[in-house]
């Protein structure tokens with residue numbers, strides 16, 4: 001409670017404690033009063049029921065008091081929430097790109113990373129972008145949770161106040177591997193951050209093979225392994241050049257996997273359904289994966305003997 005991990009911890013924890021405090025107070029006191037009345041007005045002690053007519057004073061009290069209480073709780077919550085929607089001008093900007101089932105962070109100059117590294121004590125605005133379905137940008141230690149909705153420009157912002165690694169979790173159930181959609185937020189000193197971001201430019205994107213990079217950047221590897229183990233989709237290992245069984249228009253047939261089959265599988269995955277797998281899971285990547293990238297994917301798949 002009341003850690004310094006972000007500037008929102010105080011407001012959120014305060015609301016949590018106050019509202020939780022009221023809840024516990026009422027639970028305990030109402031239960032006590034109930035037990036007291038059960039004993040006091042037990043039939044043995046009180047054989048004849050007393051009729052009570054209305055009591056204006058009591059009614060005014062039990063209407064006004066709860067209204068004030070509820071308004072007070074709203075105010076405490078509002079006070080903690082409002083600053084989350086007021087990002088300061090001049091905050092550093094990072095784009096968080098969510099897709100099934102992976103986070104990617106894009107810094108200025110198109111530098112990309114899958115760990116969100118940030119300097120301590122500096123306001124940062126995270127623009128939240130989804131490539132497919134609704135995800136949730138949830139950082140429990142920072143007391144932050146924002147929806148990442150495709151087609152909508154949402155954002156989150158905060159000032160990190162403690163060095164260290166913090167968990168980022170996806171809080172919207174976004175499909176089979178939803179629970180693996182995590183990332184690390186690493187808060188470092190300004191100097192370390194400067195070094196890190198400078199080094200980031202030196203690295204070419206992710207891995208050595210451009211085809212594998214395309215697969216990674218589009219999160220294909222979340223459903224397709226390259227080591228032979230079946231995930232949500234068939235493994236890519238040994239796929240190219242093999243003869244496989246697929247269902248086309250409800251009829252099983254054998255096909256040889258070539259460039260054309262790969263392209264059709266990516267642009268129109270439900271045309272041929274691989275045996276033992278289900279249609280409707282992989283979305284069509286028409287207009288998402290360019291022709292040139294299809295070629296890179298093919299070249300890479302050929303290497304996966």
Ligand SMILES: [Cu+2]
Nearest residue numbers: 135170174181
């Ligand atoms: Cu998600």
